Amino acid sequence: MPANSFSLLSTEPSSSGVVTLIWNELCAEAVAAVEIDSAVTRSMNSAVLYHASFAQALAHRIALKLASPELDQDELLALICQTFLNEPGILAKAAADLVAVKERDPSNSETLTPFLYFKGFLALQGQRIAHWMWNNGRVHLARHIQSRISEVFGVDIHPAAQMGKGIMLDHGSGLVIGETAVVEDNVSILQNVTLGGTGKETGDRHPKIRQGALIGAGAKILGNIEIGIGAKVGAGSVVVTPVADYTSVVGVPARPVGSTHATMPGLTMDQTLYEPEYII
Structure with missing residues (x-):
């Protein structure tokens, strides 16, 4: 990974107020989770608290979930970071998706839970990255990410599909677009x-x-x-x-x-x- 691709995201590339709000909520909820149960300290640090921005945390989370022997975590993280730097609007859409899940899913009252665990949310963010790559001539990388999303989350969204913001893919399993x-x-x-x-x-x-x-x-x-x-x-x-x-x-x-x-x-x-x- 280029030495500065991840560090460049320490300053949030998106100017969206929703991104700032979501990032503050994620950090507060991660701290609260550690206070309730110290057994989750390492996972909360790795997923949220060790990062300087929503962009860094989201890039890390997606890379962790979708890495494979063919495209390891560092390689994938570099590609995701480059995508966010080129298209910070993806981050605003991701933040709006988290708001949607928090407001609409009666089983969840947090921002942290869907960010960490909900495959519908994570699959959608992976597709947003694949969509940018598809539109910028990196078709095989986009196809690779689509395939990994399908394998890991059971969600198959074509990289060319156009997805708005504030979308909730509830459960996500078996979804084909x-x-x-x-x-x-x-x-x-x-x-x-x-x-x-x-x-x-x-x-x-x-x-x-x-x-x-x-x-x-x-x-x-x-x-x-x-x-x-x-x-x-x-x-x-x-x-x-x-x-x-x-x-x-x-x-x-x-x-x-x-x-x-x-x-x-x-x-x-x-x-x-x-x-x-x-x-x-």
């Missing part, structure tokens, strides 16, 4: 979801998930179709036609249920579908 998919800001997606194509067609062939949508567990959304702003897709549904804004759909094939709503379920995590027999 295709090459030309778009997932906008403030979307929540549960486990075993597929945003896929419909066959061997080429070109723009994957779904577009608009802001504030909520995609239930096991849903399959296929083809170049739009899932509208604030839409809900029920668990196990197969969606092959567009879903209008603020509309709930369920079934195989999916059909609208109930009346339209005026909220962003991707933020509220309201999983009711406005008909008593259905729930996401």
Whole structure:
């Protein structure tokens, strides 16, 4: 690793206030964890407290998780550091993702827990790095990172997929997102979801998930179709036609249920579908 690539991140490259807030929370929660249980001292020091910035801590965490004999931790860390220095906006998106998990996941009230352990969060940050590499001509490195994310976390997001900020990939297991998919800001997606194509067609062939949508567990959304702003897709549904804004759909094939709503379920995590027999 170039001697200064990691040290350059000691000064936070992102000017986002959310990054500063998240970093302060991570440090405070890591200190509190050590005070409660000294057995976690080494892990908290390694993951958070020995670092000078959110950028350093996140780069270290991803490199630790995705290292392999083919691309060891130091080599991968250098690549991640270079990516953050070239595109500090990735850090602001990662911080927004942590806020999303803290606010939306009823099983978690911390910033530290998803940063350390939640595979949906960690997989998404790895994809952000692979996406930058894909767009800058480093296709095989991007493919390598995609493969490692799939192996380690059970999440397969193509490096070319466009992912917004404030995204929660709840559990993450079994998630597949295709090459030309778009997932906008403030979307929540549960486990075993597929945003896929419909066959061997080429070109723009994957779904577009608009802001504030909520995609239930096991849903399959296929083809170049739009899932509208604030839409809900029920668990196990197969969606092959567009879903209008603020509309709930369920079934195989999916059909609208109930009346339209005026909220962003991707933020509220309201999983009711406005008909008593259905729930996401």
